[in-house]
Amino acid sequence: QQKVQQSPESLTVSEGAMASLNCTFSDGTSNNFRWYRQHSAKGLEVLVSIFSDGEKEEGRFTAHLNRANLHVSLHIREPQPSDSAVYLCAATNAYKVIFGKGTHLHVLP
């Protein structure tokens, strides 16, 4: 079964500095990838969906997919303290969505 690993587990950045999160998956069976954000005690908010190799930008959030390296990343431009949350990577194949364990992002003012 597809496995999704996220790194780092925790990341602290200063307000305005680029934040970069990583996600690796175990095989090439997934056909699309998404990044979600979860604020404490709240549901998940979808940030970016990406289906093809390359980049996909949604506002300050940019996902980069490299299937050959089994890797998808998320870059957050000019992060704000309100971006502090858990960021979850999800890989989807025909029947399942597999989530990583998340990266805790802390943005310091």
Next chain:
Amino acid sequence: ETAVFQTPNYHVTQVGNEVSFNCKQTLGHDTMYWYKQDSKKLLKIMFSYNNKQLIVNETVPRRFSPQSSDKAHLNLRIKSVEPEDSAVYLCASSLDWGGGQDTQYFGPGTRLLVL
């Protein structure tokens, strides 16, 4: 803007009791899901329903049973809860099953604590 609604927000109960969680989506989606999120934030799919029909049933204990009255509602019943059932239960919906192409929209979750 919330379009996937879950009740209750929190529920505390004792081992052996039965609990029921409700989920409603107002997005007009055909597919709904239940996920379990453990204390380490790991999300795992439990069930998927498409147009009131069960399409995915992961290996979950038999005490868990989904209930769908129409495609906008998907409830989750747990008979005889156990301590390891303590978690956040997240409901989600997507436009269609579509091989997972459609984005899933999540509710705020129901936090269950089993004493």
